[in-house]
Amino acid sequence: MLASTLDMIGNTPLIALDRIHRGPGRLLAKAEFIQPGGSVKDRAALAIIEDAYRTGELVKGQPVVEMTSGNMGAGLAVVCNVLGNPFVATMSRGNSPERARMLRSLGAELILVPQVNGTLGKVTGPDIEAAVEEARRIAEERGAYYVNQFYRDGCMRAHEEGTGPELWKELGSAIDAFVAAVGSGGTFVGTSRFLKRSQPNIRCYAVEPQGAEVLAGKPLEKPGHMLQGTGYGLIPPHWEAGLADGFFSVSDEEATEFRQRLANEEGLHVGYSAAANVCAAIKLLQSRELGAHPNVITMLCDTGLKY
């Protein structure tokens, strides 16, 4: 028996995607979509709120405010509900209506912020900035704890103490590479830090939307794309360039194709960043640059029900 919903966060199963990639080598993916908020961000939500309680910045009953593309908000709503804190989310109108519905269903107070230069389904950096401004304003007005995920260590700690050790426990030095899309960078930075500390030969690759490959050092050509929750066209504040051994870009068309293939071939209904991760991991496996039979790990970031 679990003491609360919070105990469902983390320790996700690792699925062998042997149908979508038949070898050589193996593609293994963490099922982050089965967490209570439906995404990888439950991990960061729990870690940041735990830190805030520990430091005394947050107390029971105090409101919590965050800008979200939906997933962090769902994770925070789950955590705040269990711990007894009201949760207010600001979100760009460019995110899918399914995300808004989930946040409201989880009891969050949701404030939708008009887009600056993006379109529905394609959220840009300036769109995010507008939603951040609104979150800051509300936090100040209500004396709330402002989560500000991009600037919190918990984002990375969740993966450095969670995802990384979980993978190591399961596979140890049999891991050859880790592939992940980057939003706050928590998943990539935290997991890569742990894996490289455990086995310096493990190669870590960041996934970016085609045309928004700023981590790879390219100019921002296409700020709007379908990989919601990632690829904001900015270098995240906690980014550690030294952890990335390489970069893969994935187009909207490829992500759409791989979403359907994951459903048809693996029975997995996941979101676009998960599909992009799988697409990139297969590009890596097909490049044959990792030796004869490498094990490549990636993340199935969220459920397809959010789109």
Ligand SMILES: Cc1ncc(COP(=O)(O)O)c(C=O)c1O
């Ligand atoms: C769908 C989805 N995929 C991937 C990510 C990236 O995760 P991280 O913020 O840990 O880089 C996010 C973050 O919000 C997300 O919502």
